[in-house]
Amino acid sequence: MSFLDVWYFIIGNPVLNVLIALSHILGGSFGGAIVVLTIIVRLISWPLTKRQLKSSKAMQEMQPKIQELQRKYGKNQQKLQQETMKLYKEAGVNPLGCLWPMLVQLPIWIALYQAIMGALATTPESLLGLAHRLYSWDIVNQAIPLSSTFLWLDLAGQGDIILAIIVGGTMWVQQKMTQAPAVDPRQQSTSRMMLLMMPLLFGFISLLVPSGLALYWAASNIIGIITQYFFTGGWGYLKFRSPSQSTQ
């Protein structure tokens, strides 16, 4: 059994079949199936998200202490960084913790990419290849072949600029909500860079991958924003000014 066989057995084929079954349940809407799958993935990764949100909330609550440290060690950057990290450590908070849910979702993204391209069967070879990856569920076989149209999107096609903007925009909002402003000026520039770069990169990548995958990212971001809003009770750092900004 090759690595690829194991991959398809554990992740690739379950994602593909669940997606097709959902599509059939939703009256043949493959886009709707992607959105529902996003919700399922979000539910599965909820413990991780919850931890991240808790950490984010803790960081928000720590802001007065951080500002105090800023005032106290403003002139000694090394000390300020040390004290801030100490504070984070004591509170059990990781400022870059938001990356973990993304990394955990990576196998799902890859499986989803494969599922979208496989399920939509853009070539006759893909359609024939699909026969060997489907479960014997009636619900799956009755749904084949699928329509790739959803709203204005061709889910197998690439380069939808509106969707790319939505992906980038929602990612920026979600990150801005969760990312605590850094105190150290060097960290500040990295955080600022990350805040801008990640949405820009994902927006750009959205133009290169099938729209179905970009739809997953957009839906995932929107769900993330909603969850974050209700869990932390507001817009978080989206409305928050960093200590350096507030002192300027």
Place this chain on the structure above:
Amino acid sequence: MKQPKILLLVVIALLPLILVSCIPGGTQSARGWSGTAVDDGVIYVGTVDGRVVAINSSTQIQKWSYSTDPPATIYTTPIADGDLVYVGTYSGQVLALSTLARSQNLTFPQRGYGEWKWDCPKENAKSNAIVADLLVSEDTIYVSSSNGRVYSLDKEFGDQNWESEILDEKQRKLWTSPVIHDGKLYVSTFDGHIYALALETGDLLDWSFESEAGFASSPVIDEDTIFLGSFDRYLYAVNVTIDSDEPMWKFPEEKPAGNWFWASPVIHEGIVYAGCLDDKVYAVEAETGKKLWEFDAGNPVVSSPVLMDNLLIVIDESGTVYVFDLSTEIENEATPLKTTSIGADVRSSFCAQGSLVYIRGEDNWIYVVNIDMGEVSWKVNLTIEE
């Protein structure tokens, strides 16, 4: 310190794209699976590099080769009719190639030799690719297109006689060939319909059939019954004289087969022979849908079986050729008369003449199998060597 951090972030952000590019996706590129046709001692086939090739079956020497321009993938099996060879391409063209003009390597099209080219309109569809085999009748060619329509073309000049309505609004893919019966054209669709069209005008007629699942194979018709495979893993028999969405029968009777009936079945003396992607070949009574026998090939049967006198020739995806003698009584499980392996995968349709079977392997070679001897008589590489 700052630069490595930024680099790390760039790598993390690009990771999905990198992985998505490196790990094989669910899609496979369109390579084409044109089958073989033999006419007057010449083998015609489409190649994976977008050429139509004619090979003298006696000398095994290539007579001519025509490269589609721009190069296009070919799924359709060429159809030879007199001095002309008709072929459809994945780029949405139907070509009428003159064997005389191609032998002289003249520029295409040579109208004086009867050559023509027809471009399928794309309209608002994603594709106008021609995947299904062309249907050539007396003076007309019928074409199923990936834009969802069927076209009727004048065989002599390539002029369009008519276009049908969009038959599959949801998929817009007609990857199955139509069939003519009793002055009507029957077309199956991926959204689970069989439509009847008027031969002269392409208008939709009153009769139609609707199934819950899409139809995977092209329909074949015997007397008044259409036989075709479906994505729900059943083989359907539909009577065109009865206006009902209830099929005459569905095979298997109880639970579905192990996979799709992808290839079109063949019918001989009241028995339907159907290859299935569940590795089996089934013989089913055409009248009742009762199973007579089955044969487990051990690999999916992608190509349609071929009948030659009382012999049934089946090729599985791994390239093993099975010959069944239909004149002897077979009960429950069939045993092939002869078995020969060509050593290459097979997905294309194939043809048989005399005791020879002409097969295009997925490795882009033509294999000629002598079923009497049970061996590959000769083979030709279709790939142009650099």
